[in-house]
Amino acid sequence: MKGTYCLIIRSDGSEMDVGRLGRRVFQKGFYVYVGSGFGSLEGRIRRHLKKEKRLRWHIDYLLREAVVERVLYTTDERRLECTISEKLHGPSSVTGFGCSDCRCSSHLHYFESLDDATGAVLEAMEGSGARVSEWNL
Template structure:
């Protein structure tokens, strides 16, 4: 099992390659992520699993900015301001391995997984309406921009 990266790379020099965005969607929303078609998401908590072998900090900054540039499926949710990233977890294992351990419901087939070789079904999962245990109860302990800083400190080129 991969080691959870808390703030920076570990003593062995292993750097994160996978990230999980814990997203809160406050109300029912409709999104149209490209070729996947129009879908309605109910309010609640979602987790999106992605990876970046290079430029992870830039990728995370892009997701947190919620800008209008639509490059990845998740941009249709975050860029439109329909969901808010509440916490980020970093991992050293592949995105499919990490995604496969998450207990959640596929809401948009192939979302973030059109190139997935393991047939994950989706890299966006609905977790329910209650705050997931992976998200710290205390908002001061949740990581968003600090996760970007952790990746930058790990020595990974940004």
């Protein structure tokens, strides 16, 4: 299975080093991380959900202290990662996070509530013409 996914992550608020990005402050609330798995979508999502892993990507640092509440994904064959991320972008998106291999300003976006984050993801995915599924946690 291949496609694009959004991790909806609860943060209790923290400050941490995020690899080469340096020190970052994460507000209390919910973050949406947009990624893709065109080698193996299932493998990528499972890796994010594991607690013990080598710190490789920016999201690995955040997930040491935050909790994945929901995973929404699409198996659409189009590469929608940047399109969806751009639709989620707002003033509290974390600049430079998760986008070192594209021209986006961020792939991590802040929302105050789980409902706001979920609604924004559904709107972005469905607005891109993608069929949305939910990963069973």
